Structure formats: C-alpha cells, structure tokens
Amino acid sequence: MKYVDEFRDGELARGLAAAVTRAAERGRDYNFMEFCGGHTHAISRYGVADLLPTHVHMIHGPGCPVCVLPIGRVDMAIELALKHGVMLCTYGDTLRIPASNGLSLLKAKSQGGDIRIVYSCGDALALAQRHPERQVVFFAIGFETTTPPTVVVIRQAHALGLDNFSVLCCHVLTPAAIGHILESPEVRDYGTVPLDGFIGPAHVSTVIGSRPYEFFAEEYRKPVVIAGFEPLDVMQAILMLVKQVNEGRAEVENEFSRAVTREGNVKAQNLVAEVFELRREFEWRGLGIVPYSALRIRGHYARHDAERRFPLAYRQVADNKACECGAILRGVKSPWQCKLFGTACSPESPMGSCMVSSEGACAAHYTYGRFKELTPA
Amino acid sequence: MKEVKRGYVRPLDVKRGCVDMSHGSGGRAMAQLIAELFAEAFANDYLGRGDDGAVLPAAAGRLVLSTDCHVVSPLFFPGGDIGCLSVHGTLNDVAMMGATPLYLTAGFILEEGFPFADLKRIVDSMAKAAREAGVPVVAGDTKVVERGHGDGVFITTTGLGFLPEGVNLSGNRARPGDRILVSGTLGDHGMAIMAKRESLGFSSPIISDTAALHGLVAELLASGADIHVLRDPTRGGVATTLNEIAQQSAVGMMLQEPALPINTEVAAACELLGLDPLYVANEGKLVAIVAGGDAERALAALRAHPLGGRAAIIGAVHEDTHHFVQMTTGFGGRRIVDWLTGEQLPRIC
Structure with missing residues (x-):
C-alpha cells in the first residue's frame, strides 16, 4: 500500500535499530515516554521494542482518550x-x-x-x-x-x-496532561519515574503545532521529538532522543515534518x-x-x-482499589505489575480503562506482547 | 352470471407485494408463497413431493451434518446477498470436514412487510448457488414474525454430506512442524459488508468472496497431501480460527506477516478504519494445516483451482504450552495474534 508500506519497512527498521544501538551509550539507561496511544499501539503491534537495545526503555503515557475518560x-x-x-x-x-x-x-x-x-x-x-x-x-x-x-x-x-x-x-x-506528569512528585521530587524525554504526539501536533512543547523542553529540560504513528517514525524519534540526551540538549524536534508545523x-x-x-x-x-x-x-x-x-450532574467515581491504571497512566508502573493484569482484568472483561481501548497500555501489552513474560524469546 | 374459475388464486404480486401475517399462518396464502416462490426456485424431486419430510437414500459410511444461521445486514452487498451466503456458509462447513455435500435444507424467518421482490431475489440467488454447487435444497420451512420482530429475513440452512473413507480432519490434529496455509486473500467479505453499511459513506470496489469451497477441498484432498485441519475463517477471521485450532490441538503457531495475502483495497480500508485484516471475516476462504513435508504439494493443489489462485503458506505450528498464536511482523518484531475481543464488525454473516 503506497504511502504506508514505506513507513513499515523491515530493512529500514533494522538499519535504524543498529543506529540506535550504536548511539545509545553503554552504562546508562534511556527512558522515554511516548505520550500518545497511537505510538503505544505502533510499538506493540509492530514489535518496535524487540528491535531496541535493552537499555532503551519506553514508558507508556496517558495519551489514549478512552483511557483517561473518568x-x-x-x-x-x-x-x-x-x-x-x-x-x-x-x-x-x-x-x-x-x-x-x-x-x-x-x-x-x-x-x-x-x-x-x-x-x-x-x-x-x-x-x-x-x-x-x-x-x-x-x-x-x-x-x-x-x-x-x-x-x-x-x-x-x-x-x-x-x-x-x-x-x-x-x-x-495534551499540554495540560504533559505538564501534570512533569509536575507529579514521582517525576519531579522522588525520581521514581526516570524520564529522559518525550515522543510528542503526531495527530494532535498537526492541530496545535510544535510550539506548545517548547515550554516543557525549556522549563523541565526534557527533549521532545514529535513523531508520526508509523513504526519507522517511532524508531527515528527514539534515535533523535538518544542523540539529544547524549549531547545534553533539551529541544523540541520535529520528526513528523511531513504533517506538523511550528504553528x-x-x-x-x-x-x-x-x-x-x-x-x-x-x-x-x-x-x-x-x-x-x-x-x-x-x-x-x-x-x-x-x-x-439535560439535568446532568457530574459525580466522581473511584477506580477499583487494586486497579493500577492511575500509576500506569503516569508511567509509575507497567501493566504487568498490576495484580489484576491478565487475571481479573482482560480485554474481554476490562476493569480498568487501560484495558479497554487497543491504544491503552494494558490492552496493547495483553494483545500483542504478553508472551514476553511467559515464553523465552 | 359469471362463471367462477375453479381453484383460481390470483398469482403472487412479486413486483409490489409484501409478506403479511397470513403467509405464516399455514393457510392458502402460505401454500401459495411456498409454491410460487420457493418450490419454483428450488425445483427438485425431493421438494416436489410436498411431504413433511424428504425421503433420501441411505448412504453406507459416515455422514457429516452441519447447520448455520444467517442474519447479515445489509441483506444485499457487493459480491452476494444473504441467499447465496446461506448456501455457501453451510456447504463450506460440511466441506471443512472433508465431506462431499449432498443435500441442503433451508428455514426462513420472514418479517411482516418484507417485499416479495427482495425475497424472490434472495431465493433465486440461493437456488442459483445450490444449483452451481450441485446440491439440492430438499426440505424447508417458513415462518412470519410481526413487523419489528425480525430484520427482513433470517435464513437457517442445514447441510448433509458424505465423508469418504480415510478422511479424518479435526481442529485437534495440528502438530508441531505442520505448515499453515490460506487459500487466498483475507478480509474481503467483512470489508465488503463494512463498506456497504449505511453509516460509512465511502464507495469502495471491495467485493465479498462468498463462494462454495467443496470443489477446492476435493482438489486439495485429491493431491494426496497429509491434511490435518481444514477450517473456513468466517467470523473473527483467520486470527480467531487459528486461535481455536491452537487451543484444540494444544500447540503454538508463528505467522509471517509478509506472507499474508491481502487485497490492497481491503488493506487500505482496514487502515482507514483501524481494523486488522486478520480479524475480518471471509466467506470463500479456507485455512489448511498440513504436514510440513506436504505443504508445497498442498499449495500447488490450491493454486491450481480458480478459488485458490492467491493461496499462500503463512506460518508454521510449533510446541507452546501457552497455545499462543504469534506473528513475526514485517517490521522485524514479534507480537501475539490474540483472540478477537468484542466485535470488530456488526452482523456480517
């Protein structure tokens, strides 16, 4: 399929993976959050993480509209x-x-x-x-x-x-949510969520442009690379983030220049x-x-x-106590660290919102990646 | 004084008429509907006798019996309609057991107000499909439900087939080392329906693949290849079918994404709607699990048949206590091809 297959090419992917492996310095970890569910889905569906060196980690962010709906x-x-x-x-x-x-x-x-x-x-x-x-x-x-x-x-x-x-x-x-994560105690004070940079939203950025992220890069010293939703976009963005971290830069870069402008x-x-x-x-x-x-x-x-x-009143409703969706959406925990994952909570009978949409961190991991904990590679 | 014509009944107004409650009441109106619409289209000796049941010659050996309900919406779609679909669906279920289909029965639930013209179109399409397959519809039934209690027409068909000696196909026979084949492109039926649905405004040349597969199965079996499992990947698509087989046979599977045959139009439509062709329904395709050494022979047999031109070997069976179906992506990663969650598409077959 024209204009799609080019962005899913296996050979280019291997080339990019080799470049990331060369660029990523030994002896340190790289932790990047992909904000959008679209990126989460691409990473899981195409097996992007399989191509990355083991010290480059992806943290799923809260950018799935279904997941964050209270x-x-x-x-x-x-x-x-x-x-x-x-x-x-x-x-x-x-x-x-x-x-x-x-x-x-x-x-x-x-x-x-x-x-x-x-x-x-x-x-x-x-x-x-x-x-x-x-x-x-x-x-x-x-x-x-x-x-x-x-x-x-x-x-x-x-x-x-x-x-x-x-x-x-x-x-x-989107910017409000990114700001909220960067202000959260786990990121700002305790450092329990090590965060070296963001893969910035694709489609959102076509509307709001790249400018709103400049504040985060400057104020919080976090590099942001805006990337498309195709797996090669994601790989390219990871490479750009690794380079920024290595060079001590914290800038907004635009990998998705075919669709996103600054304004x-x-x-x-x-x-x-x-x-x-x-x-x-x-x-x-x-x-x-x-x-x-x-x-x-x-x-x-x-x-x-x-x-x-209509006479409608909003009422706040708490999640199930054992549900870790909150921590997962903030990047504090991974899906498989939730007690409910794959047991009481599955795509057939979701308890938390991250298990509902295919873009949710839990559903994406359950549907595409859970063999990683269960079977040897 | 005008002479009364004995036994005269005004013929069914197929152009403008529609089904009313009297057509299910067991009286004259029902007899007329059956005679003028159904019996005429399906004409065969068994049905022609007009008895409560069809009397069939007993066959020595094993029989395969299968039944399938059809509730597709829309009733007419590019490449077919509920009529031919209801014949193909049941014939294929019989064929997937390796049997030669012999007879069909058909049950109709009609909704009050359903136009005769549409009913005739559907029944004629059914009759044509049955004729082409060489399998007569030997018995049937019609009921009418009140307006609002059905969706135009629901059709249930049952198929009876003869299973030759030595053919033993079952979902529990996949073994490590086997190869996985499909007989052609994936997702055509589901996407044809999707493209036709009212809420989707795009016009698309996607045509349903609905077809009877017993001819293709006969060729495949005649090739002498050691076939372990045959199944038609209808609802839930190839992904769901393979998960069923992996579960039944207690094995794992690994697919190769670049090997999947998918029409460009279907791939594009899936891309647009966020669907995965592996989960989209087919009505004229089969999945075959074949002994590893016989895969090429089976592939050649499939490709030699008009319905198998784009057949492909898409993966292999291996040992896995978790019974996962996995796929090596074109991108170079690995992922699970899981059971379908919820429904990808509403009422498609």
Missing part, C-alpha cells in the same frame, strides 16, 4: 441514554469502558438505551436531521485531534437551527476557540483533577451543550 463522564452518557431517552452517538471505543453499577454503554444498550456507533461526528448530525422527533447527543471524546470536527458539527447544527442535536463535550488538552493548523485553532472555552478543571482517569485541561462549549452555543440541555 467513570463519571461515562455515567453521564449512560444516564442520557437510559434516563433521558436520547439517541446517544459515540465512537465505538467508548462502548466497553466499565462504568458505575457494573454498567457500560454496551450494557446500557442491551438494557434498551438507544446507543449508536458512529465513525464521524458528522454521522451523528445526520441522524439528528433524519430523526427530528428525537434528541440526539454526540458523546465527544478525545484530544485536540478530534476537537475540530466536533466544532464543525456544533457550528453546522447552530446554522441549521437543529434544536435536537447536542454534544456531551469531554475534549481534553499548527491556525484555522482549526481559531474555530476551536470560537466554540469552546477552557474548563477551570477536569477529572482525568489516572491523573485526577487537572486544572485547565479540558474544553466546554461556550454560552453562545448553549443549545447544543448536553450538559446545559
């Missing part, structure tokens, strides 16, 4: 479907997230909730047009990548006067600013309350804000 927000979506009888449209990934009272959107669906999987928020808008007698709510989740499309449908609904369409907005912001997509940024405003605070699963880390719909578009249209 239980309370899923509860709100379920309440909309079951109690308020709306047609709830959602991306398929959210269906299996475990929520309160043993429910999930999938279970709510089997209990009679009208829950539809859509592949784009435009499909949700089309459903609202086709069913004027129904209230249609789009469950909007994701980072800066999925935010602009949500903006577009809200503006369209507004322009069309489509009164039966609203959005349950759970869009979150990003200014038109999208302006549209987002027109429809959304910052929330004072937002709960992230695993990270807790993170100030100014999420978006809400501006008052001008209140008719299309499900939180204003």
Whole structure:
C-alpha cells in the first residue's frame, strides 16, 4: 500500500535499530515516554521494542482518550441514554469502558438505551436531521485531534437551527496532561519515574503545532521529538532522543515534518476557540483533577451543550482499589505489575480503562506482547 | 352470471407485494408463497413431493451434518446477498470436514412487510448457488414474525454430506512442524459488508468472496497431501480460527506477516478504519494445516483451482504450552495474534 508500506519497512527498521544501538551509550539507561496511544499501539503491534537495545526503555503515557475518560463522564452518557431517552452517538471505543453499577454503554444498550456507533461526528448530525422527533447527543471524546470536527458539527447544527442535536463535550488538552506528569512528585521530587524525554504526539501536533512543547523542553529540560504513528517514525524519534540526551540538549524536534508545523493548523485553532472555552478543571482517569485541561462549549452555543440541555450532574467515581491504571497512566508502573493484569482484568472483561481501548497500555501489552513474560524469546 | 374459475388464486404480486401475517399462518396464502416462490426456485424431486419430510437414500459410511444461521445486514452487498451466503456458509462447513455435500435444507424467518421482490431475489440467488454447487435444497420451512420482530429475513440452512473413507480432519490434529496455509486473500467479505453499511459513506470496489469451497477441498484432498485441519475463517477471521485450532490441538503457531495475502483495497480500508485484516471475516476462504513435508504439494493443489489462485503458506505450528498464536511482523518484531475481543464488525454473516 503506497504511502504506508514505506513507513513499515523491515530493512529500514533494522538499519535504524543498529543506529540506535550504536548511539545509545553503554552504562546508562534511556527512558522515554511516548505520550500518545497511537505510538503505544505502533510499538506493540509492530514489535518496535524487540528491535531496541535493552537499555532503551519506553514508558507508556496517558495519551489514549478512552483511557483517561473518568467513570463519571461515562455515567453521564449512560444516564442520557437510559434516563433521558436520547439517541446517544459515540465512537465505538467508548462502548466497553466499565462504568458505575457494573454498567457500560454496551450494557446500557442491551438494557434498551438507544446507543449508536458512529465513525464521524458528522454521522451523528445526520441522524439528528433524519430523526427530528428525537434528541440526539454526540458523546465527544478525545484530544485536540478530534476537537475540530466536533466544532464543525456544533457550528453546522447552530446554522441549521437543529434544536435536537447536542454534544456531551469531554475534549481534553495534551499540554495540560504533559505538564501534570512533569509536575507529579514521582517525576519531579522522588525520581521514581526516570524520564529522559518525550515522543510528542503526531495527530494532535498537526492541530496545535510544535510550539506548545517548547515550554516543557525549556522549563523541565526534557527533549521532545514529535513523531508520526508509523513504526519507522517511532524508531527515528527514539534515535533523535538518544542523540539529544547524549549531547545534553533539551529541544523540541520535529520528526513528523511531513504533517506538523511550528504553528499548527491556525484555522482549526481559531474555530476551536470560537466554540469552546477552557474548563477551570477536569477529572482525568489516572491523573485526577487537572486544572485547565479540558474544553466546554461556550454560552453562545448553549443549545447544543448536553450538559446545559439535560439535568446532568457530574459525580466522581473511584477506580477499583487494586486497579493500577492511575500509576500506569503516569508511567509509575507497567501493566504487568498490576495484580489484576491478565487475571481479573482482560480485554474481554476490562476493569480498568487501560484495558479497554487497543491504544491503552494494558490492552496493547495483553494483545500483542504478553508472551514476553511467559515464553523465552 | 359469471362463471367462477375453479381453484383460481390470483398469482403472487412479486413486483409490489409484501409478506403479511397470513403467509405464516399455514393457510392458502402460505401454500401459495411456498409454491410460487420457493418450490419454483428450488425445483427438485425431493421438494416436489410436498411431504413433511424428504425421503433420501441411505448412504453406507459416515455422514457429516452441519447447520448455520444467517442474519447479515445489509441483506444485499457487493459480491452476494444473504441467499447465496446461506448456501455457501453451510456447504463450506460440511466441506471443512472433508465431506462431499449432498443435500441442503433451508428455514426462513420472514418479517411482516418484507417485499416479495427482495425475497424472490434472495431465493433465486440461493437456488442459483445450490444449483452451481450441485446440491439440492430438499426440505424447508417458513415462518412470519410481526413487523419489528425480525430484520427482513433470517435464513437457517442445514447441510448433509458424505465423508469418504480415510478422511479424518479435526481442529485437534495440528502438530508441531505442520505448515499453515490460506487459500487466498483475507478480509474481503467483512470489508465488503463494512463498506456497504449505511453509516460509512465511502464507495469502495471491495467485493465479498462468498463462494462454495467443496470443489477446492476435493482438489486439495485429491493431491494426496497429509491434511490435518481444514477450517473456513468466517467470523473473527483467520486470527480467531487459528486461535481455536491452537487451543484444540494444544500447540503454538508463528505467522509471517509478509506472507499474508491481502487485497490492497481491503488493506487500505482496514487502515482507514483501524481494523486488522486478520480479524475480518471471509466467506470463500479456507485455512489448511498440513504436514510440513506436504505443504508445497498442498499449495500447488490450491493454486491450481480458480478459488485458490492467491493461496499462500503463512506460518508454521510449533510446541507452546501457552497455545499462543504469534506473528513475526514485517517490521522485524514479534507480537501475539490474540483472540478477537468484542466485535470488530456488526452482523456480517
């Protein structure tokens, strides 16, 4: 397949792996966090870690939108479907997230909730047009990548006067989460999470550009290399990070220059600013309350804000006590260090959110990599 | 005074009519539907007798019996429809046991309001598929459910086949050293359905691979290769089928990603939707586990058949107490090819 196979070439991968091995100095460890679930998935699916020298470690970050969605927000979506009888449209990934009272959107669906999987928020808008007698709510989740499309449908609904369409907005912001991790005591004070640099987001950066990361590089002295989601992108970014560490640099470098600029997509940024405003605070699963880390719909578009249209209250819900998703999302623990991993918690019956989406650290490791603990290489 | 035509019933209005509750009531309307739509399409001596059951000659030796329900949505898709799919699905299950299919039966659950025109299209497609396979539909049943209690039409088919002496295929016969073959490209049926689904706006030339495989199986068995397992990788795709076999045979498997035959269109559509072709359904492909030394002979036999042109050896069986199916990626790493979690696609067969 053109434009795809080139970025998955085994021979180039071996060449890059050799370069990383040459560059990585003996006698020290390199610990890099890939922020995005897309990178986590690529690393697991293509076996990137198998090609790296043993002293270069990858730590999975919190950049999976399904994983960081707190239980309370899923509860709100379920309440909309079951109690308020709306047609709830959602991306398929959210269906299996475990929520309160043993429910999930999938279970709510089997209990009679009208829950539809859509592949784009435009499909949700089309459903609202086709069913004027129904209230249609789009469950909007994701980072800066999925935010602009949500903006577009809200503006369209507004322009069309489509009164039966609203959005349950759970869009979150990447830089806020990175800042939160760097400020966490494990990283900043105790050094329990050794962190030598970040692989920066791919698709998110096409929207926000590379500039927002400059602060982290300067303030926290951590190198950031923005990389695409193909396995060769990831390998190349690791090589660039190793070099930065060796040379004592902490800069923002852009491996994904075929799609990312310093300024990003200014038109999208302006549209987002027109429809959304910052929330004072937002709960992230695993990270807790993170100030100014999420978006809400501006008052001008209140008719299309499900939180204003329906009597919904957000309630914080604690994770299962044994679930280590929080520590895993902060990079403090690895999936196989959780007692529930592969026993009580598996992709069939996930307990924690990291086991739900294929981009989640636990699901990716369970699905693609658990032979590493069980069978000799 | 006008003369009453004895026994005259106005013919079924296939163009504009639709199924109503009377077509399942056991009365005249039902008899007419069966006579004009089903019996005409499936015409054969067994069905023609109109008795409660078909009387079949007893065969000496072993018989294979298999049944399959079909609930696909949409009913019509590029490359086929629920009609031919319901024939191919059951014939293939019989063929995967190494048997020669002899007879089929068909049960229909029709939803009130379902257009006769669509029903006729489906039944004709079924009849054509059965004729091409040389297997008659010898018995059947029709029920009607109220509007909203079905999804147009559900079809259950049962197939009876004859198993020749010396053929012993089972999911528990994979042994370390065996080779894993597929008869062609992966994921065509599932992606054809996906591309057709209303919520996906893209137009795509992906065609379902739905086909009857007993001819291909006969060629494969005739090649003399030592075949241990045959299975058709329908729901859950090749990954799920191989995990089932690995579990049943208590072995591990290692696939080679570069060897997987996948149509470019399917690969591109999967890429776009975040799906893995290894988990996407096939309706005209088989997986064969063959003794290591016979793999090339089996491959040649598959490739010589029109349905096996893109057959490939995709991996090997080895000892593994965890019964993992793993894959060496084109990238050079190694990963698990796990059981399918949840559903990749809604109702596809």
